[in-house]
Amino acid sequence: MNIRALRPSDRRWVADVLTEHFGSPRIVSRGVLHDGLVLPGLVAEQDSAPVGLLLHRLDPDQCEIVALIAVRRREGVGRRLIEAVSALAISAGSNRLWLATTNANRGALEFYRAVGWSQVAVHRGAIREARRLKPEIPLHDAEGIPIEDEIELELRLKRRSDAALLECVTFMLVRNRHVLAEKRKLTKRLAPGAIALPGGHVDAGESLEHALRRELDEELGIVAERVRYVCTLLHLAEEFRRLHYYAVESWRGEILNQEADELVWVPLDEPRLLDFDVDRTAVREYLRVYSEGT
Numbered sequence: 001m002n003i004r005a006l007r008p009s010d011r012r013w014v015a016d017v018l019t020e021h022f023g024s025p026r027i028v029s030r031g032v033l034h035d036g037l038v039l040p041g042l043v044a045e046q047d048s049a050p051v052g053l054l055l056h057r058l059d060p061d062q063c064e065i066v067a068l069i070a071v072r073r074r075e076g077v078g079r080r081l082i083e084a085v086s087a088l089a090i091s092a093g094s095n096r097l098w099l100a101t102t103n104a105n106r107g108a109l110e111f112y113r114a115v116g117w118s119q120v121a122v123h124r125g126a127i128r129e130a131r132r133l134k135p136e137i138p139l140h141d142a143e144g145i146p147i148e149d150e151i152e153l154e155l156r157l158k159r160r161s162d163a164a165l166l167e168c169v170t171f172m173l174v175r176n177r178h179v180l181a182e183k184r185k186l187t188k189r190l191a192p193g194a195i196a197l198p199g200g201h202v203d204a205g206e207s208l209e210h211a212l213r214r215e216l217d218e219e220l221g222i223v224a225e226r227v228r229y230v231c232t233l234l235h236l237a238e239e240f241r242r243l244h245y246y247a248v249e250s251w252r253g254e255i256l257n258q259e260a261d262e263l264v265w266v267p268l269d270e271p272r273l274l275d276f277d278v279d280r281t282a283v284r285e286y287l288r289v290y291s292e293g294t
Helices: 008-022 077-091 106-114 126-133 208-220 277-289
Strands: 002-005 026-029 032-035 041-046 049-058 063-070 096-102 118-123 150-156 166-175 178-183 199-201 223-236 240-252 262-267
Touching: 002 077, 002 223, 008 026, 008 049, 008 063, 026 063, 026 126, 041 077, 049 077, 063 077, 077 096, 077 223, 077 240, 096 106, 106 118, 106 150, 126 150, 166 208, 166 277, 178 277, 199 208, 208 223, 208 240, 223 277, 240 277
Parallel strands: 063 096, 166 240
Antiparallel strands: 002 041, 026 032, 041 049, 049 063, 096 150, 118 150, 166 178, 166 199, 178 262, 223 240
């Protein structure tokens, strides 16, 4: 089973799954109405097919699980998604996961207690208020149990060393208001065929600058001349990675495609064409900081 970050191409499936389980893509927790189609999340895949979904909201010291759905039951999907979001939250500095479910969701309550969660509050009558935001919430479940209260649960997180993060450099070659991306080979085990910004791992004892120049040579056969630091972002692949983004605005040598299926010039004002949220965020940050976007 593979756990990966939610992609824009998943949104139709997300809408269908949320509607099946919650009546619509809208979700209410503790008086907040969430749009499930814009929340960040994780997808569990088995044999390239999605089998689980977790949507979350990350705050400075805590992370809320807004929705957790296992399409395949009793196969460890929920546990794997919780493990992944726990690692994400710890890496971001959070000290707890929390969620709110209803008094009628007995299967979920049993599951969370079985995997170590604690009940911290019962919010009596909260669902009556939630229906003001989302009228489609039913009055009773399929067995006739009144849906009335919100049950708040939490999982306390133990922080791990930053050594658990895989350090990577990612580069944005920028020219004529376009950024160079790669279409990953279909033989790649992770994200085959995805359109992504190129980059690679930082070797042990290697500086970020040296890793950047080495990866530029290995992947594109060029030497950077003008480089600007853009941002550092966390990304979940098979493990959590800390991606250090650099904009390369001038270089020596002819660009060679030495590793990708093909190279693609993506307009800077259309980051939606990139498949990973983290890459789209980096492009937007580049435009925000270096507005001239050469």
